[in-house]
Amino acid sequence: IYFLIFNSHCDTGYLLYGDFCYYFETKMVKNWQDAEAHCTREQGHLASFHREEELSFLIAHMPGSPTGISMWMGGHDSMTEGGWEWTDGSPFRFIHWNAGNPDDYYGEDCLSMLINSGYWNDDNCEYKRGYICKRRAVLKIPCSV
Numbered sequence: 001i002y003f004l005i006f007n008s009h010c011d012t013g014y015l016l017y018g019d020f021c022y023y024f025e026t027k028m029v030k031n032w033q034d035a036e037a038h039c040t041r042e043q044g045h046l047a048s049f050h051r052e053e054e055l056s057f058l059i060a061h062m063p064g065s066p067t068g069i070s071m072w073m074g075g076h077d078s079m080t081e082g083g084w085e086w087t088d089g090s091p092f093r094f095i096h097w098n099a100g101n102p103d104d105y106y107g108e109d110c111l112s113m114l115i116n117s118g119y120w121n122d123d124n125c126e127y128k129r130g131y132i133c134k135r136r137a138v139l140k141i142p143c144s145v
């Protein structure tokens with residue numbers, strides 16, 4: 001008799017939630033484009049969000065003393081003003097904008113999340129911030145008995 005046990009798995013330093021692994025970069029701040037490039041090198045993208053629970057989970061696990069008040073996420077409207085999309089290509093349906101945003105203040109096109117509240121701001125892409133990368137978890141078959 002064979003028992004196949006499927007487990008979602010993340011590399012060290014990544015946090016597992018659902019089918020995805022999340023990585024919090026809070027020490028090395030980058031502008032939005034460089035942050036996305038780093039996540040891409042790690043086979044992921046800046047984080048996208050689709051449910052309130054996903055957001056709450058990440059806020060609850062936010063590491064202590066992160067850099068600054070907000071972190072970069074994968075949302076942007078740099079292709080079409082007001083046409084928000086996620087860099088991982090998933091649909092931009094769930095929204096969690098902070099009051100008065102997005103306001104495109106002096107041409108803000110990149111999405112940052114306020115660390116304390118989880119609300120979103122369209123932000124100046126050139127600001128250097130910490131960020132969260134997200135990638136698909138690996139399905140592991142750890143044993144067959």
Ligand SMILES: [Ca+2]
Pocket residue numbers: 077081082104107108109110122
């Ligand atoms: Ca904009």
Ligand SMILES: [Ca+2]
Pocket residue numbers: 101102103104105108121122123
């Ligand atoms: Ca704004």
